[in-house]
Amino acid sequence: MVQVLSDRRSNARSAGGEEYEKRRKAILLAAASIFREKGYAAANGDDIAKKAGMDRASLYYYYAGKQEIFRDMVGEAVTDNVLMAEQIAGSTDVPERQLRRLIEGLFSSYSRHFPYLFVFVQEEMTRLTKDKSAWSATMRRLDKRFDDAIIKIIQTGVDAGSFTIRGDARLAAVGIIGMCNWSHRWFDPNRGHDGAMIAATFSDLVLKGMISRLD
Amino acid sequence: MVQVLSDRRSNARSAGGEEYEKRRKAILLAAASIFREKGYAAANGDDIAKKAGMDRASLYYYYAGKQEIFRDMVGEAVTDNVLMAEQIAGSTDVPERQLRRLIEGLFSSYSRHFPYLFVFVQEEMTRLTKDKSAWSATMRRLDKRFDDAIIKIIQTGVDAGSFTIRGDARLAAVGIIGMCNWSHRWFDPNRGHDGAMIAATFSDLVLKGMISRLD
Numbered sequence: 001m002v003q004v005l006s007d008r009r010s011n012a013r014s015a016g017g018e019e020y021e022k023r024r025k026a027i028l029l030a031a032a033s034i035f036r037e038k039g040y041a042a043a044n045g046d047d048i049a050k051k052a053g054m055d056r057a058s059l060y061y062y063y064a065g066k067q068e069i070f071r072d073m074v075g076e077a078v079t080d081n082v083l084m085a086e087q088i089a090g091s092t093d094v095p096e097r098q099l100r101r102l103i104e105g106l107f108s109s110y111s112r113h114f115p116y117l118f119v120f121v122q123e124e125m126t127r128l129t130k131d132k133s134a135w136s137a138t139m140r141r142l143d144k145r146f147d148d149a150i151i152k153i154i155q156t157g158v159d160a161g162s163f164t165i166r167g168d169a170r171l172a173a174v175g176i177i178g179m180c181n182w183s184h185r186w187f188d189p190n191r192g193h194d195g196a197m198i199a200a201t202f203s204d205l206v207l208k209g210m211i212s213r214l215d
Numbered sequence: 216m217v218q219v220l221s222d223r224r225s226n227a228r229s230a231g232g233e234e235y236e237k238r239r240k241a242i243l244l245a246a247a248s249i250f251r252e253k254g255y256a257a258a259n260g261d262d263i264a265k266k267a268g269m270d271r272a273s274l275y276y277y278y279a280g281k282q283e284i285f286r287d288m289v290g291e292a293v294t295d296n297v298l299m300a301e302q303i304a305g306s307t308d309v310p311e312r313q314l315r316r317l318i319e320g321l322f323s324s325y326s327r328h329f330p331y332l333f334v335f336v337q338e339e340m341t342r343l344t345k346d347k348s349a350w351s352a353t354m355r356r357l358d359k360r361f362d363d364a365i366i367k368i369i370q371t372g373v374d375a376g377s378f379t380i381r382g383d384a385r386l387a388a389v390g391i392i393g394m395c396n397w398s399h400r401w402f403d404p405n406r407g408h409d410g411a412m413i414a415a416t417f418s419d420l421v422l423k424g425m426i427s428r429l430d
Contacts, residue, residue: 096426125400126337157425163425165416165420165425166419171413172420174398175416178394178395178398178400179391181397182389182390182396183393185340185341186389198386200382201380201381201382201390202390204381205381205387205391208379208424209419209420209422209423209424210369210387210421210422211311211377211422211423212377213379
C-alpha cells in the first residue's frame with residue numbers, strides 16, 4: 001500500500017503539471033502556517049490537510065507525511081538563500097555592501113520562513129552529517145555553497161585591502177554565520193523582533209567593530 | 216530498591232566527607248574522558264565505572280546514571296564560566312580587555328570541557344526552557360547571569376564612550392554569544408583547532424570590525 005502510494009507520488013511529481021504544482025504549493029503554504037502556529041513537533045497531517053482545504057487522503061497523494069513536507073519546504077528556503085548569497089557574492093557591490101546585503105537577506109529569510117527554517121537549524125542540521133539520505137546530501141552541498149559565498153566575499157575584501165582580519169576568511173565566516181544562526185534560540189518575528197534592525201546591528205558589529213572610531 | 220539507593224546517594228552526598236568528594240571527582244574525570252572518547256549518546260555506566268576503577272554497583276552509590284553525571288559535570292563547568300564572566304565584568308580592566316578575556320576564557324573552557332559542554336549547548340540548552348527540574352532552573356539562572364555579565368561589559372563600554380554599537384547592549388551580547396556558542400558545530404580541539412587563536416580572531420572581529428582602519 002505504502003509502496004503503491006509512494007510510486008504514485010513519484011510519478012505524479014515527475015509528470016509535474018500546472019495543477020499538481022499549484023496544489024503542492026498550497027500544501028507547503030498551509031504546512032508553513034501550521035508549523036508556525038503549533039511548532040513542528042505538534043503539527044500533524046490532518047491539520048495541514050484541513051488548512052489546505054483537502055482531506056488527508058488527497059494530501060497523502062502529494063506527501064508521505066510532515067517530514068517530507070518539511071524537507072521540501074526547508075529545501076526551497078535554503079536553496080533560495082544559497083542563490084541569494086551566490087548572487088550577492090558575484091555582484092559588483094563592494095564587499096562591505098555585499099556582506100550587509102547577505103546578513104539582511106538572511107534575517108529576512110528567517111522571518112519569512114519562521115519557524116520551520118529555525119527547526120531545521122536546530123534539529124535537522126545536526127543530523128545531516130549522520131543521515132545518508134539524498135536530501136541530506138543535497139542540504140550538505142547547499143550548506144557548503146552558502147559558506148563558500150560568504151568566504152568569497154570576505155576574501156575579496158581582504159585581497160582588495162578593504163578588510164583586515166586576524167585568522168583566515170573561513171574562520172571569520174563561521175563567526176558571522178554563527179552570530180546569525182544562533183538567532184534560532186531567541187529571534188521571534190512574532191514578538192516584535194525586527195529582522196532588518198538586527199541585521200544592521202550585526203553588520204555594524206562585524207564590519208565596524210564596537211571600539212569607537214573618530215570617523 | 217531504586218528509592219533506597221537514591222536515599223543512600225542523597226545521604227552520602229549531604230554527609231559529604233573528603234573520601235566521598237575524592238571518589239566523586241574521580242568519577243567525573245572518568246566520565247569526561249569517556250564522553251570525549253565515545254560521545255554522550257554511546258557512553259554507558261559500565262565504561263565510566265571501569266575507567267574510574269570501580270564496579271557498576273559502587274558507581275551507582277554516587278550517581279544514578281550518565282545523565283546525573285553529565286548534569287553534575289556540566290553544572291560545574293557552566294558555574295565556573297559564570298564566575299569567570301562575573302569576575303571579569305567586575306574587574307578594573309577596560310571593557311575591551313574584559314571582553315577579550317571573556318571570549319578567551321570561554322574557548323579555553325570549551326577546550327577543557329570538550330565535548331560534553333558542547334553536548335549541553337546543542338542538546339540540553341534547548342530543553343531547559345521546557346524541563347521543570349531543579350537542575351534546569353539552576354542552569355537557566357546561570358545562563359542569565361552569564362548573559363548579564365557580557366551585557367554589563369558592553370554597556371560599561373558604551374557609557375564610557377569607548378564602544379559604539381547600533382541597537383542595545385543585549386543585542387550585541389547575543390550576537391557575540393552566538394558567534395562563540397555556534398562553535399559547538401565545528402570546533403574540535405582534537406583536530407588541531409586552536410581555541411586561543413579563534414578567541415583572538417573573534418575578539419578582533421567584534422571589537423575592531425573587518426573594515427580596514429588606518430590606525
